[in-house]
Amino acid sequence: MIRVALPRGDLRAPLAERLRAAGFAVEGYEGGSRAYRFPVEGRPGVVVRVFAEEDIPIQVALGQYDLGITSRAWIDELLARYPLDSLTPLRPLDLGGRRLVLAAPEGVTLDRLAATPGVRVTTTHPNLAARALNYLRVPDYRVIEVWGQPEAWPPEDADAAILSVPLDAAAAGAVLAREGLAVVAEVQRGSATLVANRDALASRDLAEALGPLLALPAGDRDASEARPLPRGNGRTGGLEGIASRTSDNDRGVFRLALPDGHAQRHTVEALASAGLRFEGYGDGATDRHPRSGIEGFEVKVIRPQDMPQAVALGCFDLALTGRDWLAAHRAAFPLSPVAELCDLRRSRYRLGAVVPEAVPAETIAEAIAWWRRDDPKRPIRVASEYVALADHYARERHLGRYQVLPISGASEGFVPDDAEILIEGTETGSTLRANRLRMIDVIMESTNCAIGSTERPPGARGELRDDLVERLRAGAAEV
């Protein structure tokens, strides 16, 4: 069987159309079905599996999939850190052209960034970011990997961001201008790209899939050609190192972080039961900066996954996130100065090890023995969004040789073909049952919570934090 990995998200609809025209029609993929696996019309030897764009390069590199189509930026992100000979980009396509840029608040130059000690740069592409900063001769940087919206951090919480923008300079400029940012340097550019596993190319007949995929329209050179890495100007020193960010300076403003996405509904409820309401949060539209109506009290909306780190960095006095994300952060960074201040008791679900129903085992130890019944050295693959928790779990449960596969969502489709174990959350178990999966081991019960620095902020900020935590705690008692 030839295995092909295709992206969900923005590339899905235009790609599906081109695939059909090239004689590679994937029925459910076109229709936006929620299934993960699809046959290809008239090509019985081919199976398609849908992944998040960022998960495709590692799947093809590992040889779990022979061919894949995804954004060039995610391919380069993997290759920037791991010069894999197993991943071969074959052909740029005529869609999904984007570029990654280093962007900073308007007026901030590369010289100024290079002269800032510990310059803080947020990004979803940490490997490309570190590489670009090395080539730009930025001598002392801290790359902060975020789950999304790296542009939300500057200027208060970071000095610059490396983010994806449209190829077109005017469109990119408009996107950045909304955030008060401007391009400092281009880091990478590329379009959706067909990639192959090198061993599969070298040893297996992939023609049934490769033929039509190579007939997809190629991208234009400007969108898809590899660019030389950015170069610094070689000037160092001589400039005042003035950090542009303000949040971790000695500030008098109290800062609260609220989550976007799925977590928002439970957060609005928790705030309401504490008698708190912020204009621009949970009332239809979500603003980046909801208004508290109180002098010296700022509110900012960021991803809940990124909050523990943002609090540890001193960006916020209080943040409402999930205990799962706090646990994931602490599993990676046991010394991080962030603590749970109050359990909000909403958004309740169990996080644990999920395996296929068909695995004949009652405990994880029995399941491991069953997977290794024919090959005692077989590595156990653990797929999860919670990489550090998955790693911690694998060590704690003595999995022996294991691989942690970082994934981003749609995880139910990963077992049994692409992993043995998922570290995954479930509220009622119904999604698991629908996918013929079950939780064999519970790691934690997660709820939403308020987090803050292990050290109480000084003065009025500390008093405000105490007050808010007390109100949230009282509100949570009613749940």
Place this chain on the structure above:
Amino acid sequence: MTEPETEASNPASAGRTEGLRSRGMHDIGPDQMRRFRRAEARFLEVTSAAGYQEIRTPTVEPLHLFTSAGALSPQLLDRVYSFLDWDGWSGERMVLRPDSTLPAVRWFESQAGASVGEPARLSYVQPVYRFDAGDGERELWQCGVELFGLAAPEGDVELLGLARELLSALGLGELRFELAHAGLLRAALAATGLDPAGQIEALDRVIEGGEDAVEAVAGELAAASPERATGLRLLLEIRGGAGGYLDNVEAALPEAAQPIAELRAAVSTLEEAGVACDLAPAAGGSFEYYTGLTFRVLAGNEACLLGGRYDRMAEAIGGRPAPASGFAADLLRLAALAPEAAS
């Protein structure tokens, strides 16, 4: 780097342990270890007799020590083992030590009592870690020396002499020194009139290297700066012998008088000692920290030792300005090359 000597192993047991060793990492068995210890003892004997005192630095270091202005090239930084440790919430990455020179500079700088005028001589034997895309060695046992407080050409002359003495004491024959000068290439690039970013780009391409790339850069630079064309081609494309070559380079690139004078001093030291030397002024290696003479020693056809001058590094990591130079070698490689009787 070349494959280490592996001792005979039983194919059946090798199969049993397959997958239990990380790629690019190797065990050192008893026979190889004996040779290693003999070479190490000889290294410490020779360097200690010359006044060098041994230090050892941490295996785990902050990445920014190595990204500090002009420290390691981006090409080498691409190959470091970097990771986030328990304090990584700050975004600060750690590395497994990719090179011993910067930690040695930091140690020197941390000695409050060290007087600025007094030379300090340090030696070390410790592993460094760098990714290699293939199956090459990723852990190298580096032995080396650092000399602080002695400027060119005196410091260069001392180090070249010490390198020669060390390799001879290990019994390595047919020694040939290849000399280059970081300042020469920089002076040539500055003379082209390219802006700083263009100069860095050309330097990167020379470092990224391969003879084709160097030739291409030479061609482009010569085209951009016709009046410097002869000098650039001499520098980038032609390897020279002794004095006559340097005279020609100086005639074509008068702004490079200082680097050329330092190269002349090095050449005459080696000639007096009866050691063969070549000049390959564009050869730099992937260390941006070099500011002066750089050298590579070959025993027969095997490169076995690298060194150079890095006068600006102490300042780059926030210390006092101090002339500095050093050399390093792969001790396992030296142990394998040394004839059994000599080492």
